[in-house]
Amino acid sequence: MPPDVPRAQRGRMLRGARAAEVRLACLLVAPALLAIALVAFYPLVSDLWLSLHTKNLRFPARGEPFVGLQNYAALAEDARFWNALRNTALITAVSVSAELILGMLAALAIHRAFRGRGMVRAALLVPWAMTTVVTARMWDWIFNANYGVFNAVLLKLRLIESYRAWTASADSAIWVVIGADVWKTMPFMALLLLAGLQMIPAELYEGARIDGAGTWRLFWRITLPLLRPSILVALLFRTLDAVRIFDLPFVLTGGGPGYATETLSIYAYRTLFTNLDFGYGATLAFGMFIAVMIVAVFYVKILGSDTARAM
Amino acid sequence: MATARLPLEHSAAPAAGRRLRPRRGAPIRLWSGIVHLLLIALLLAFCLAPFVWLLETSLKTPDDLYSIPPKLLPVPVDVRNYVTIWQGRPFLQNVFNSAAVASAATAVSLLIGALCAYALARLRFHGKSLILGTVLAVSMFPGIAIVSPLYLFFSRLELINSKTALVLPYVTFTLPLCVWLLTAFFRDLPPDLEEAALVDGATPLGAFRNVIVPLAAPGVFTAAILIFIFAWNEFLFARTFMNSAESYTVPPAISMFEGTGTFVIPWGQITAASAVVTVPLIVLVLLFQRRIISGLTAGAIKG
Numbered sequence: 001m002p003p004d005v006p007r008a009q010r011g012r013m014l015r016g017a018r019a020a021e022v023r024l025a026c027l028l029v030a031p032a033l034l035a036i037a038l039v040a041f042y043p044l045v046s047d048l049w050l051s052l053h054t055k056n057l058r059f060p061a062r063g064e065p066f067v068g069l070q071n072y073a074a075l076a077e078d079a080r081f082w083n084a085l086r087n088t089a090l091i092t093a094v095s096v097s098a099e100l101i102l103g104m105l106a107a108l109a110i111h112r113a114f115r116g117r118g119m120v121r122a123a124l125l126v127p128w129a130m131t132t133v134v135t136a137r138m139w140d141w142i143f144n145a146n147y148g149v150f151n152a153v154l155l156k157l158r159l160i161e162s163y164r165a166w167t168a169s170a171d172s173a174i175w176v177v178i179g180a181d182v183w184k185t186m187p188f189m190a191l192l193l194l195a196g197l198q199m200i201p202a203e204l205y206e207g208a209r210i211d212g213a214g215t216w217r218l219f220w221r222i223t224l225p226l227l228r229p230s231i232l233v234a235l236l237f238r239t240l241d242a243v244r245i246f247d248l249p250f251v252l253t254g255g256g257p258g259y260a261t262e263t264l265s266i267y268a269y270r271t272l273f274t275n276l277d278f279g280y281g282a283t284l285a286f287g288m289f290i291a292v293m294i295v296a297v298f299y300v301k302i303l304g305s306d307t308a309r310a311m
Numbered sequence: 312m313a314t315a316r317l318p319l320e321h322s323a324a325p326a327a328g329r330r331l332r333p334r335r336g337a338p339i340r341l342w343s344g345i346v347h348l349l350l351i352a353l354l355l356a357f358c359l360a361p362f363v364w365l366l367e368t369s370l371k372t373p374d375d376l377y378s379i380p381p382k383l384l385p386v387p388v389d390v391r392n393y394v395t396i397w398q399g400r401p402f403l404q405n406v407f408n409s410a411a412v413a414s415a416a417t418a419v420s421l422l423i424g425a426l427c428a429y430a431l432a433r434l435r436f437h438g439k440s441l442i443l444g445t446v447l448a449v450s451m452f453p454g455i456a457i458v459s460p461l462y463l464f465f466s467r468l469e470l471i472n473s474k475t476a477l478v479l480p481y482v483t484f485t486l487p488l489c490v491w492l493l494t495a496f497f498r499d500l501p502p503d504l505e506e507a508a509l510v511d512g513a514t515p516l517g518a519f520r521n522v523i524v525p526l527a528a529p530g531v532f533t534a535a536i537l538i539f540i541f542a543w544n545e546f547l548f549a550r551t552f553m554n555s556a557e558s559y560t561v562p563p564a565i566s567m568f569e570g571t572g573t574f575v576i577p578w579g580q581i582t583a584a585s586a587v588v589t590v591p592l593i594v595l596v597l598l599f600q601r602r603i604i605s606g607l608t609a610g611a612i613k614g
Contacts, residue, residue: 018435021434021435021436021515022434022435022436024430024434024515024516025430025434025435025436026436028426028427028429028430028434029426029427029430029431029442031423031426031427032423032424032426032427032446032486032490033427033442033445035423035479035482035483035486036445036446036449036483036486038479038483039457039461039479039480039482039483040449040452040457040483040484042460042464043456043457043458043459043460043461043464044452044456044457044460046460046463046464047456047457047459047460050459050460105350106350106354109347109350109351109354110351110354112347114347114351118600120351120354120355121600121604122596122597122600123354123355123358123359124354124358125596125597125600125603125604126358126359126362126593126596127358127361127362128596129540129589129592129593129595129596130362130589130592130593131543131544131546131561131562131565131588131589131592132544132546132562133544133546133561133562133563133565133566134562134565134585134588134589136566137565137566137568137581137582137585138361138362138364138365138582138585139361141365141368141578141581141582142361142364144578146377146379147376147377147378147379147381147578148381149364149381152379152380152381155380156380183357183361187358188607191604191607191608192607192608194608195604195608240451243453244453244454244455246454246455246546246547247546247547247562250546250566251546251566264455265453265454265455265547268455269455269458269547272458272459272462273459273462273551278459278463281459282459282460285453285455285456285457285458285459286456288453288455288456289452289453289456292451292452292453292456293451296451
């Protein structure tokens, strides 16, 4: 009997300690989860609810009648929505693939040891750190129709015969937006890929070189396969950002000329805060959430199956 | 920190590998050296030239600013733009607003995020991966999807034009980064230290404050820089929840920076104001580049 007492007591103490630990954990996690519930999940649910109603702040007397999926059905007929979707898809596809290729080149160039490497890496952070609004105004000035340095350089190189209004023409405005976006975000891609490159053990290359493999072969056989997870993660981050793009076209072109550079985020924003149409605006906004989640699930599935295969 | 130092040792190894075949490789090496140098020069020009042009523009006289073709260098240097940006508009107030909002968001996000990260890294309880997943999911939310309900919510509470309306969403949207970074950081710290503190009779919170926090200072600092930069640069919420010129933070202020009384867009002043809000950021980034890069990439690689 006597030997059992301390053991039972110890068990109770341990159980008490475990319970205290769980209580403490709940307490520590609570503020973060509360903030997320209040500022992220509640608005999202509220968005879904609004998207099933008609609500226009300009006509408060009309109230908020329930309209079911009518707002979503209206999307199909809405040419401005399809235009915004096309613009967003074009910006995402072109700028993310350009960033991947340029970012890979930059990462490979920096990966090689040379003097001043730290400085070059630091220079990559300049576009990344710059406020997007500032970036937008900077490129607006560079592409200025009358005084812009872009026009001056192209004229000097005889690539154009006279100055052009790059941001005011429907054909070129979206390419100005894409160019500015690539400038701003390619360095981030390069840094992520560089970090991935540095995780590849150098012995792999040495072994393959002794076997007589050339640089090109090394890249396709060793670098690219081993870099696959880093590439996918970088693509995930960048694709999500590109689909949500707002600041840059909003300040650089205002979505114009006409609707030539209007993205989904800008269209939703204008519907909400210019037209004050909170019902349809919520539909556009919630649609964006769905689109972003589809992209995320797509990448996470690929990443997940990669990891599973590796195991 | 270990991840940050590792690459430097690796980088020398391929160079050693190349030396295995000296003769036949020599001309190729020369060519690849030249190509490499060109690539690096191009990369530097790509990253820095637009910003240098912005700085130059801000230092030009009005005549030079609107000369065709543009003058390559700002001679004579004219600093008048840096004086006029503060006159006739609340730009100083805008800078102050940004500094206040970004500092508050950084402090609150770190506090809440560190507590959550400590629980996730050290305490035993169920549902950890669910919590981490939820936190991470927030980083994928499109801002536009939540901005209008938040606007209605803040209107009802009469928080429009108050800094709280910005601090709350900034804290929430930086929590994923903060929790993710700090959880990884706390996990890397040896548990023996706080166990020793617990054996000595310290409470878990006491062990956290006196043992973990000082050791995790580098990680906390990295998170702080990244959170501050996010808050300093944010535009969508700032434009929506602030609707008077006095309450703007820097991004909406710069986006609506117009001349006082003229029809011409004052590019000299816009570029000067841009430089004023960008140069401190760049100094910060250059000073702490190692930390920032390891912070940016750690999440990506471990995630």
